[in-house]
Amino acid sequence: MTVSFKNGKASRRQFLTGAAAAGAGTVAASVAKAAGDPLITEKQVWAQATGDGVDATPYGLPIEFESDVVRRNVEWLTADTISSINFTPIHALDGTITPQGCAFERHHSGAIEMRKEDYRLMINGLVDTPLVFTYEDLERFPRENHVYFCECAANTGMEWAGAQLNGAQFTHGMIHNMEYTGVPLRTLLNEAGIQTEGKWVYVEGADASSNGRSIPLEKALDDVLVAFKANGEALRKEHGYPVRLVVPGWEGNMWVKWLRRIEVTNQAVESREETSKYTDTLADGTSRKWTWVMDAKSVVTSPSPQAPIKHGKGPLVITGLAWSGRGAITRVDVSIDGGKNWQEARLGAPGSKGAMSRFYLDINWDGQEMFLQSRAHDDTGYVQPTKTQLRDVRGLNSIYHNNCIQTWWVRSNGEAENVEIS
Ligand SMILES: Nc1nc2c(c(=O)[nH]1)N[C@H]1C(S)=C(S)[C@@H](COP(=O)(O)O)O[C@H]1N2
Ligand SMILES: [Mo]
Numbered sequence: 001m002t003v004s005f006k007n008g009k010a011s012r013r014q015f016l017t018g019a020a021a022a023g024a025g026t027v028a029a030s031v032a033k034a035a036g037d038p039l040i041t042e043k044q045v046w047a048q049a050t051g052d053g054v055d056a057t058p059y060g061l062p063i064e065f066e067s068d069v070v071r072r073n074v075e076w077l078t079a080d081t082i083s084s085i086n087f088t089p090i091h092a093l094d095g096t097i098t099p100q101g102c103a104f105e106r107h108h109s110g111a112i113e114m115r116k117e118d119y120r121l122m123i124n125g126l127v128d129t130p131l132v133f134t135y136e137d138l139e140r141f142p143r144e145n146h147v148y149f150c151e152c153a154a155n156t157g158m159e160w161a162g163a164q165l166n167g168a169q170f171t172h173g174m175i176h177n178m179e180y181t182g183v184p185l186r187t188l189l190n191e192a193g194i195q196t197e198g199k200w201v202y203v204e205g206a207d208a209s210s211n212g213r214s215i216p217l218e219k220a221l222d223d224v225l226v227a228f229k230a231n232g233e234a235l236r237k238e239h240g241y242p243v244r245l246v247v248p249g250w251e252g253n254m255w256v257k258w259l260r261r262i263e264v265t266n267q268a269v270e271s272r273e274e275t276s277k278y279t280d281t282l283a284d285g286t287s288r289k290w291t292w293v294m295d296a297k298s299v300v301t302s303p304s305p306q307a308p309i310k311h312g313k314g315p316l317v318i319t320g321l322a323w324s325g326r327g328a329i330t331r332v333d334v335s336i337d338g339g340k341n342w343q344e345a346r347l348g349a350p351g352s353k354g355a356m357s358r359f360y361l362d363i364n365w366d367g368q369e370m371f372l373q374s375r376a377h378d379d380t381g382y383v384q385p386t387k388t389q390l391r392d393v394r395g396l397n398s399i400y401h402n403n404c405i406q407t408w409w410v411r412s413n414g415e416a417e418n419v420e421i422s
Contacts, residue, residue, distance in 0.1 A: 087173030128193030249325030
């Protein structure tokens with residue numbers, strides 16, 4: 001059978017052999033077909049002249065053919081773009097690392113621009129010695145590398161009442177997963193010396209919103225990082241250049257950008273807007289607060305509404321992402337019939353706590369409609385709930401922390417839609 005990719009240009013014939021293709025049919029272009037294919041028989045423009053020199057793009061950008069793989073926002077969601085959010089194009093990415101240029105942004109008062117030279121980080125409050133660090137000071141402490149996801153608590157928040165946004169980018173794209181380089185917050189706090197009454201840290205950013213949040217000291221001393229690099233390079237302005245807080249597994253709001261001050265306190269600073277805002281309204285109208293940890297969740301990224309099947313029936317790679325703030329992803333199940341039957345997917349790599357996992361299920365698609373779902377398991381034994389199970393506990397009035405199983409209705413023409421099945 002023949003597989004030809006979009007518009008023939010720069011097309012590649014892929015020959016899958018061996019174990020990877022076992023059970024998924026054969027994907028092979030016939031050699032005879034090459035005779036009539038100008039991409040094989042004719043000398044192409046790109047072979048008739050030389051290409052760009054090495055200095056064409058000192059900082060490399062994606063090739064123009066990938067220009068639709070970008071962050072997007074939903075205009076009606078917020079009044080302006082300053083206090084707003086955009087979404088990671090997860091439907092078009094693979095692997096687990098989010099390139100910084102594709103990583104969603106969430107600002108409460110816009111992305112600010114600060115030079116490293118002007119950077120200062122203060123630690124004060126219930127400490128023996130209040131301290132101020134420059135950027136260079138931070139670079140002199142022993143540093144670590146860790147891959148972690150950052151998910152806004154509002155991710156999937158528009159889907160509580162019904163299937164709403166048509167695309168994995170919009171339903172699940174308030175998340176990114178990067179490799180951070182930074183100094184453990186514990187190191188800096190120990191440098192200042194925490195007094196015995198200290199139970200919390202209040203962290204704030206240098207932007208107008210300051211995005212102040214309280215974090216229990218236990219977490220602050222555990223795995224929180226004061227990070228200055230992401231995916232090997234400096235943080236982008238929109239992600240908090242030059243320094244942001246990384247709070248593994250916990251809601252994105254606590255990952256303070258342009259980190260400016262850390263105050264050790266004896267209780268949570270509760271009066272601040274953000275602290276009271278990020279609560280979950282339950283079915284009975286009462287509120288649930290301090291829901292910091294992001295529960296296990298997953299989504300099929302392809303096929304999905306923005307990534308339809310274009311090749312017809314036969315071998316099909318179903319893929320997606322899974323993550324848990326509580327532990328490592330141990331298993332992901334995929335259903336093509338709306339949750340009646342489940343098959344265990346293949347993980348791209350063993351799961352790691354607080355980091356995203358990529359999963360694949362290689363099937364031989366019969367061309368019939370599918371109700372595609374994925375279900376994540378983490379190493380605490382937690383299993384991602386269905387929408388009905390989540391609503392039974394949380395009702396319909398919540399916005400934050402929606403980690404239910406997502407359904408894509410894939411029609412026989414390969415197009416997919418966001419639907420809800422009960
Ligand atoms: N200083 C500051 N930090 C902030 C914010 C902000 O507006 N100002 N937004 C928070 C929210 S709600 C989220 S979800 C994450 C988003 O991080 P990102 O913009 O790198 O994706 O940053 C958090 N940190
Ligand atoms: Mo957020």
